Amino acid sequence: MNESLREPGSPTLGDFLEYRPFHGKLRRPSYAIWAIGRTGLGLLFRRKLFWGLYLMGLILFFLYFFGQYLLVWAGSQDFGQSIRIGPFARIPRKELIDTLRTMLKMDGSPTMFHNFFQTQGSIVMVLFALAGAQLVGNDFRFRSFPFYFSKPIGPLHYLLGKGLAAAVLLNLLTTIPALLLFFQAWFLGDWSWSMEKIRLLFSILGYGAVLTWGLVPLLLASASGLTRTIPIAMFWIFCFLFLRGISEGLVDRLGYAANWKTIDLWNDLGMVGSRILGIADEAKNRNTKPEFMVVLAIVTVIPLLSLAYLRMRLSKVEVLR
Amino acid sequence: MNPPALLLKSASKWYGQLLALNGANLELGPGIHGLVGSNGSGKTTLLRIASGLILPDEGSALIHGISTRNPQARSLVGYAPETDSFYEEYTTLEFLTIMARLHGFRGGVAKRLAIQALEKVDLGDQAKKRLRGCSRGMRQRVKLAQAILHDPPLLLLDEPFSGVDPVVRGDLVGLFRTMAAGGRTILFSSHELDEVERLTDDILVLVRGRIVAVGTAMEIRQRLDNHPCRVSLEWADSHDQPTLNVLSSEWASWPEVSGWDRSNPPIGRRGCLVRSPREGDFLTRLHGQVMRLGWALDRVENLDGSTRVLVGRILGGKMLGGTS
Structure with a gap:
């Protein structure tokens, strides 16, 4: 601001220069993890594209x-009654129940949750492919690190x-909806707790943890190396489609x-x-089923390799040397 | 006795085969200090080592007595890097709040500090402006704001005046002076040597990773007093040609004069460009000659005497900023 342009008596820059040093207690650096994660999520969800995909x-x-x-409702109808689907079609009640329970497995069973996790994979891949550059790639590409590491x-x-941030994004699409489905099945069922249900609850959490372990380090590593959206998307297409x-x-x-x-992660x-x-x-x-120990090894090693690559990438960032 | 704000002890840094900083020894106390050097001279490396962003391969760096190997030392530093790669989707206030949170401030305090910092850099009315829409000058000020928001005793600024218009530049100079007067230490790098000379108490000259000169502009000038230079002399037309011939015939025997050129004097005036291997000695002897002959010189100017050129000379003959 030019001094001569100021209104007489209006505050000058010097009036704002009285520092009020902070005398409170600063949080430990580990709290910055949440700040960084929240910033990353903010970057993603400020884009309409991500809301659309989500x-x-x-x-x-x-x-x-x-x-x-629908399954619970169909089960509560009179036996032998056909159920109207839309304005014209009618479907026998037994057929509807069989379809929902046997074919689609929408019965709150472990198989339902397995199917749910597996079918959510495609949208997770698309979201991750697009999120990589926003979350990590741009930091490497545009050298934003001094703002963090100063x-x-x-x-x-x-x-x-x-x-x-990546884990929250992943679990918002997989584990959290699966937990909602679990509690819905519980409410629609007999409201009782059994060891079987508790085991299923922890299994859902475990499944989410496995996906997080398997995919998040790979996302961070690929984004740190490829940095731009298109190459990252191509890498994910290669890994999960090709x-x-x-x-x-x-x-086969x-x-x-x-x-x-096992090359299909x-x-x-x-x-x-x-x-x-x-x-x-x-x-x-059975002949097309890989050995579980080999699968387990792959699921363990790929994230570890990703983390090793990430470490190498970060060590090559000038400001971190 | 309080430890110095910044102490570098034989700090060296290699990037592969390249020695970016070569045994830098430096002790800075409160005040403003300017860091001058050509591209690739190691200014940014020195600032990054001083801020704790990178560790020296040899030697040490201490901020107020705390080694930069201790992450807590970074709480005592405000660093504004040369790059301005922000998160463009965020507003200036949000960005600064994030930066404050990274320092460890809680939400409400972080936001208050961010607002104060924006006011200090005169962006108080731009708090809700997205970084994507900020001009270069505004981005520079946002960088500065994120460096000062936690009120650090040591401020390290990499090219803080780059892209800033003269009015804002004047405000920033005022801000720096006020901060320095409050006991803070400011080290900034710049190619704007005139700006450095106008602002700083102390100039550090860096050449190929080595600090070659530390002192005020005057001290650096004195160190370079007897360097080769060109001195422009001008006088009124009333001085006739024979007088000049007498002068120049004497110059021919002076070891302080290596040559002169009387072509292209300013219009309506007479002039002469003298080349001297030792400026100080030449000017002293010229003064005696002029007094003896009763000759009036209207103008004596050392064409190689500005800080820009002096520093360029220290840099091994290269002139900074493309002028000399």
């Missing part, structure tokens, strides 16, 4: 949510903060060893998740 991701949740209600925090806080196709072609069509299926995560949920393996042909 709402798309919830469509499946609503399918299960209303499917469970504060009393370290690379670990940064990584945990960004990982927290490799899936390759694995199916090798094992060309008769390669079943362990080749989403399938690996699903297998570990199904073990946690305690459901039987659903592979139609």
Whole structure:
């Protein structure tokens, strides 16, 4: 502001220069993890595209949510009655119940939750592919690190903060809706707690933890290396579509060893998740089922490699040397 | 005795084969200090080591007696980097609040500090403006605001005047002076040497990673007093040619004069450009000669005497900013 342009008597810059030093207690650096995570989520959800994708991701949740209600409602109708679907169609009650319970498994069983997690995968992949650049890639690309690391925090806080944002995003699409479906099934059921239900509750949490462990480090690592949205999206397409196709072609069509299926990470995560949920393996042909220990090794090693790569990337950032 | 605000002891930093900072020894107390050097001279590396962003490969850096290896030392520093890559979706206030939270301030306090910092850099009325829509000058001020919001005793600013218009620049200069008067230490780098000379008590000159000169502009000038230079002399037309011939015939025997050129004097005047290997000695001897001959010089100007050129000379003959 030019002094000569000021109104007489109006405050000058000097009037604002009285510092009031902070005498309170500062939080520990670990609290910055939440600040970083919240900032990352804010970056994502300030974009309409992410809201659109997130709402798309919830469509499946609503399918299960209303499917469970429909099953309970159909079960409460008179036996032999046909149920009207829309203005014209009518469907026998037994057929509707069979479809919901046997085919779609909308019965609150572990299989339902396994199906739900697996089918949410596609939208998770799309969201993660687009979120990578926003969350981490741009920091590497535009060298934003001095703003972070000139504060009393370290690379670990940064990584945990960004990982927290990615984990929240992932679980908002998978674990949280699954928990809502679990409690809905409980409310619609007999309201009783049993060891089986408690086990299912923790299995859902465990499944979410496996997905978080398997996908978040991979997202951070790929975003730190590729930085831009398109390359990151291509990498995710390669990992979760191309490799899936390759694995199916090798094992199912060309008769390669079943362990080749482990190159499909989403399938690996699903297998570990199904073990946690305690459901039987659903592979139609036992010969196409990879060994569980190999799957477990892949699910353990890939995130570890991702974290090692992240560490290397961060060590190459000039300000962190 | 209080420890210095910033103490570098033989601090060195390599980037692969490149020695970016070469055994820098530095002790800074309260006041404003300017850091001058050409591109790649190590200014940013020095500032980053001083801020604790990077650790020296050799030597040490202490902020108020605390090693920069201790993350808490960074609480004592406000660092404004040269880059301005912000999160464009956030408003200026939100960005500063985030920065305050990273320092460890709780929500309400963080927001209050952010508002105060915006007011200090004269952006109080732009709190709700998204960073995406900020001009270059405003972004510079936002960078400065995030550096001062926690009121650090040591402020490290990398090119703080870059892209800032003269009016805002004047305000920032006032802000720095006020902060320095309050006992804070400010170290800033700049290519604007005139700005450095106008603002700072102390100039540090960095050449290829080495601090080659520390002192006031006057001290640096004195150190360079007898450097090779060009001196422009001007006088009125009333002085006739024979007098000048006498003068110049004497110059021919002076070791302080290596040559002169009488072509292209200013219109309506007579002039002469003298090249001297030792400016100080030449001016002393010229003064005696002029007095002896009763000759009146209207103007004597050392064309290589500005800080810009002096520093350029320290930098090994390179002139900063493309002028000399």
